[in-house]
Structures are given as C-alpha cells and as structure tokens.
Amino acid sequence: MVSRLATMSGLPKRFPDRDETAAVRAEAEPLEPGAEGGTKRRVAGRVMARRDMGKIVFLDLVDRSGRLQLLCPADRTGEVDVDLGDVVGAAGSPSKTRRGEPSLTVDELTLLAKNRRPLPDTFHGVTDTETRYRQRYLDLLMNEESRRETMQRARMVSAIRAYLDGEGFVEVETPILQPRYGGGFAEPFVTRSNLLDQDLYLRIADELYLKRLIVGGLERVYELAKDFRNESYSYKHSPEFTQVEWYEAYADYRDTMARCEALVEAAAGATIGGTKTTFRGHEVDLAAPWQRVRFPDALEAHGVWTRDADELRAKLLAAGVDIGRDQTWSQLVDHAYSHFVEPGLIQPTIVYDWPIELSPFARTTDGDESIVERFEVVVSGMEIANAFSELNDSEEQEQRFGMQDAERAAGDAAAEPGDPDYVEAMSYGMPPNGGCGIGIDRLAMVLTGRDTIRDVILFPLLRERD
Numbered sequence: 001m002v003s004r005l006a007t008m009s010g011l012p013k014r015f016p017d018r019d020e021t022a023a024v025r026a027e028a029e030p031l032e033p034g035a036e037g038g039t040k041r042r043v044a045g046r047v048m049a050r051r052d053m054g055k056i057v058f059l060d061l062v063d064r065s066g067r068l069q070l071l072c073p074a075d076r077t078g079e080v081d082v083d084l085g086d087v088v089g090a091a092g093s094p095s096k097t098r099r100g101e102p103s104l105t106v107d108e109l110t111l112l113a114k115n116r117r118p119l120p121d122t123f124h125g126v127t128d129t130e131t132r133y134r135q136r137y138l139d140l141l142m143n144e145e146s147r148r149e150t151m152q153r154a155r156m157v158s159a160i161r162a163y164l165d166g167e168g169f170v171e172v173e174t175p176i177l178q179p180r181y182g183g184g185f186a187e188p189f190v191t192r193s194n195l196l197d198q199d200l201y202l203r204i205a206d207e208l209y210l211k212r213l214i215v216g217g218l219e220r221v222y223e224l225a226k227d228f229r230n231e232s233y234s235y236k237h238s239p240e241f242t243q244v245e246w247y248e249a250y251a252d253y254r255d256t257m258a259r260c261e262a263l264v265e266a267a268a269g270a271t272i273g274g275t276k277t278t279f280r281g282h283e284v285d286l287a288a289p290w291q292r293v294r295f296p297d298a299l300e301a302h303g304v305w306t307r308d309a310d311e312l313r314a315k316l317l318a319a320g321v322d323i324g325r326d327q328t329w330s331q332l333v334d335h336a337y338s339h340f341v342e343p344g345l346i347q348p349t350i351v352y353d354w355p356i357e358l359s360p361f362a363r364t365t366d367g368d369e370s371i372v373e374r375f376e377v378v379v380s381g382m383e384i385a386n387a388f389s390e391l392n393d394s395e396e397q398e399q400r401f402g403m404q405d406a407e408r409a410a411g412d413a414a415a416e417p418g419d420p421d422y423v424e425a426m427s428y429g430m431p432p433n434g435g436c437g438i439g440i441d442r443l444a445m446v447l448t449g450r451d452t453i454r455d456v457i458l459f460p461l462l463r464e465r466d
Contacts, residue, residue: 015044015089015112021061021068028094028102043068043104044089044112046141047082048122061090061104064147069103071095077109084122085115134465136458149448152271153456156444157224159270160244163263169220169246174209176202176226182422183207183361185414186229189239202228206245207361207435208422211390214247215430222246224440235452236382239461242440251434252363252389253373257350260377260385260436261288264348264443271447279446280380282346286446290348290377295337298351302340307370312336327411330357345378357407360400360416362388363432377438379446387436394426 019041027039045063052058057080059070070090072080082088092106120126125142132139132146139146161171179198181188183205193200206223213221224244231237248255268275268286275287299305304315309329316323316332321339326332333355341351352375353365362372373389391397401418408415444456454460 015042015110018042018044018089020065021045021063022065024068024094024104025066025102028096028104039093040091040107041094041104042089042091043070045087047084047086047088048119050082050084059088061088064151069097069101070109071097071103071105072109073105076105076107080109082109082111083115085117085119086111087113087115133454133460133462149444149450149456150458152448153440153444156267156271156447157440159267160263160438160440161224162270163266164222164244164246167220167259169222169248170218172210172213172218172221172223174203174206174223174225178203178209180417180419180421182416182419184229185416187231187414189228189230204229205437206243207437208419210245210247211430211433211435212422212425214249214390214433215425215428219249219431220246233454233461236442236445238441238453238457241453241457243437244440245435245437247390247433247435249431249433252432253352253375253387253434256387256389256434256436257292257352257375258288259434260350260387260438261290261348263438264377264385267443268447277447278449280382280451282380284347284379284446286348286379290350292350292352294353295351295355296353296371298341299333299336302336304336304340328357328407330355330407331412334358342378342383343381346380349378350375351378356400357403359388360404361391361397363391382442382445383439384442384446385436385438387434390430390433390435392426392430392432394423394430397426398423 021043024041024043027041043061043063045061047059048062048067049060050057055074057072059072059082061068061070089110089112090104090106091108092104095103095105097103120138120142122142126132126139140150165171177191177200179200181201181204186204188201188204191200191202205227206225210221210223222244224242226240226242228240231239264286265275265288268277276283276285278284296305304312306312306315309332312329312332313323316336321335323332323335326335345351353371354362354374356364356370356372359372359374362374365371365373375387376383377385391400401416401423404416404418441453441456445451445453448456450456
C-alpha cells in the first residue's frame with residue numbers, strides 16, 4: 001500500500017476539520033479493549049514519542065488538549081517516516097489497545113511540518129531556567145505544566161472580564177503613549193515622537209485616563225492593560241506587566257473591597273476550580289471575607305507608628321533597617337510597612353486607611369484628614385491589589401499635586417509629577433467613585449503557585465545575550 005505520508009517537497013498548508021486529542025480519548029473510553037470505533041476522526045499535533053513494534057508503529061501525538069497514542073499499522077499507512085518533533089495530521093478511528101489505552105487507529109498520516117533540530121530531553125523537559133525564559137516555545141513544547149499554567153492564566157483573564165462585564169462595566173482602551181505619566185509612584189520609560197517633536201512616556205498606570213471617563217459619564221469602566229515602569233526585576237516586579245483597573249461611580253473603598261473579593265474569588269474558581277492554593281510555601285484560601293487591618297494599627301503593633309520623621313528614623317535604625325535611601329517621612333513609613341507588616345500577612349488581608357502622603361489620589365477619611373480611604377490586598381507577603389475612594393475635588397487634587405512637588409524636592413524622585421489636564425477634567429465635576437488595580441501577573445503567581453513573576457509572563461524582558 002502506498003504511504004499517505006506527505007513528502008518534504010510538498011507539505012500540506014493546512015489540516016482542516018481537526019479534532020482535539022482529548023475529545024478522541026474521551027470517545028475511545030466506552031470501547032472494549034482491542035475494539036475500533038466506527039466514527040472517523042482527524043487529529044493534528046506534534047510527535048513526542050515513537051515506538052516501532054514490527055508491523056505497527058506507536059506514536060504519541062501531543063496538542064494543547066493533551067496526549068493521544070496513534071496506532072499506525074503498516075498495511076494502512078505504509079512506511080512511517082516521521083521523527084520526534086515533527087508535526088503531523090492523522091485520520092482514523094478511535095480505539096483501545098489490548099491494555100486499554102485510548103488510541104487512534106490511523107488510516108492516513110500526513111506530515112505538516114518538519115522538525116530540523118534535536119528536541120531537548122523528552123523525559124525531563126526543559127529544566128534550564130535561562131532556556132525556559134529565552135525560548136519559551138521550547139518550554140511550552142516540552143513541559144506540560146507550562147502549557148497548563150498558560151491556559152490557566154488565560155482562563156483567569158477571561159473570568160475577570162466576564163465578572164466585570166456581568167456587573168455592568170464597560171471595557172475601554174486608554175493611551176499607552178502619554179504626554180504626562182501618572183497614577184503611581186514610578187520612573188517611566190521615555191520615548192520621542194518625531195511627529196509631535198516632543199517626549200512621550202509609556203504609561204505607568206491607567207488611572208488618570210479611566211477617571212476622565214468617569215467624568216464623561218461612563219460610570220463603570222475597566223481596562224486590562226500593559227503598563228511599564230523603568231525599574232529592575234524582583235520576584236514580583238517586571239518592567240512590563242499587566243494589570244486590570246476598574247472605576248465605579250457612586251462607590252467608595254468599602255464597596256470596592258467587596259468587589260475585589262468577589263472578582264478574585266470568581267477568577268480563582270474559573271482558574272483552579274476553588275479558592276485554595278499554595279503560594280510561597282503557604283496554604284492560602286482566597287474565599288471572602290478577607291481579614292482587615294488599618295495601616296496605622298498594623299505599624300503600631302510593631303511599635304513603629306509615628307508622625308515624627310526623626311523618631312521614625314531612629315526606630316528603624318534601632319531595628320537594623322537600612323534606610324540609607326529614605327529621605328522623607330513618607331519614604332520611611334512606606335519602608336517600615338514593607339519591612340515589618342507586609343511579610344507577615346499570609347492569608348488575604350486588606351490593609352486600609354493609609355497616610356495621605358502615600359496616596360495623592362485618594363479621598364480623606366471623615367474623621368482624620370491625614371488619613372485617606374485607600375487599601376491594599378496582600379497575600380503571602382505580596383501586594384496584589386491597590387484601591388481608593390477616589391478624590392473628586394479638583395481644587396484639593398491640585399493641592400495634592402503640590403504636596404507631591406514638595407516630596408520630589410525633598411528627594412523622592414518617584415513622587416507623582418502632577419497633571420494639569422487631569423485637574424481640568426475634574427473641575428467639570430467628577431462623581432464620587434471607587435477604583436482598584438489588580439496585578440494580573442501577581443494574581444497568576446498566586447493561583448498557579450509560582451514564586452517568580454517571570455514564570456507567569458510568556459516572554460519576560462531579558463538582557464541581550466553575548
């Protein structure tokens with residue numbers, strides 16, 4: 001019988017109407033061992049194992065849904081001239097081997113793409129970290145776990161969209177290239193527009209443009225966006241990262257706390273089938289309600305809450321904290337929080353009521369104008385969300401930008417630079433609103449149990465190879 005395997009000089013351009021291997025495996029389940037199904041199926045994928053057993057060749061075919069064994073009898077397919085890593089299409093009938101393995105008995109085998117390089121160790125997969133990051137395609141090709149986690153992240157993002165869409169939010173797009181950067185404390189990437197003959201910045205956050213849309217009457221908006229900060233890597237930081245930000249008119253930070261809990265719970269259920277996960281060595285349950293603690297109370301519990309910069313500096317020095325880069329009280333208190341409080345918060349915790357100096361866009365609390373209605377969510381010592389009752393008074397916002405100018409003059413290079421156009425937009429009347437940003441990469445870390453952000457970003461930024 002003439003082989004139906006394509007020759008190298010004439011590879012087919014497509015393989016239409018293919019079934020996924022998981023569906024074929026499921027269809028094979030009811031069949032008796034050694035039986036062959038009557039329904040023809042067409043599958044396509046990559047050959048990841050080959051076993052020659054005389055007049056029959058066994059191939060392991062892998063696609064995104066899983067692995068399927070192909071039975072290639074010589075009297076049907078002719079000579080099977082494929083190597084590990086080749087991409088093939090196969091047509092045949094679902095069946096089971098005598099040992100009960102779901103399979104496809106092949107009538108036609110078609111070569112769709114030729115692998116011209118030796119594959120890494122097919123048993124251990126790609127284990128070298130540098131290779132995994134630089135050649136993610138090999139990581140995905142060889143490591144089933146990497147493929148599974150990529151699909152989990154995709155389901156997580158879909159669930160976040162579905163939740164917000166279902167709550168009446170409108171998904172929007174705001175500029176990535178901005179004449180002014182704002183919405184966070186960070187150093188931006190700078191580029192140049194030849195057309196405008198001016199510097200532009202890659203956005204560090206979506207906040208100020210999304211809140212312009214609240215002024216415009218859209219009332220509930222969100223964006224799943226790439227943002228950029230010209231900073232170094234850490235296990236939780238990447239210069240390019242993804243986050244979801246939403247803003248909701250006529251809501252405050254307590255409404256936003258509840259919405260944040262509901263969104264994360266929904267995303268976890270769609271991603272891992274529940275709310276329990278293991279992250280950074282800790283068993284974590286993301287089910288609502290989360291524990292809550294006020295920022296001043298959390299620092300007071302460690303004996304480091306004070307409004308006096310010199311006193312706070314002395315306390316940190318006495319505790320052995322390196323404060324060599326901290327010039328202002330806001331830098332000192334932020335350092336105190338990250339050193340004493342954040343690492344000890346394992347179960348999901350909402351830390352709320354922050355100092356005004358650290359939160360230029362948040363509304364002050366009714367009882368204390370030095371404290372604002374802001375919260376962060378921390379899991380296993382890592383922040384995953386940041387939210388406010390948004391400041392909606394244009395005159396006060398202008399004063400807050402002035403406070404940030406003073407912080408910058410005192411040595412805080414990352415202080416908010418200010419945005420007169422945003423203040424002008426607010427002056428038309430911004431409804432009271434609550435807003436939140438959740439780090440998509442960080443939430444993916446929590447749900448997949450990965451300890452470093454590079455593992456959940458498909459193509460992380462790396463230094464150029466020598």
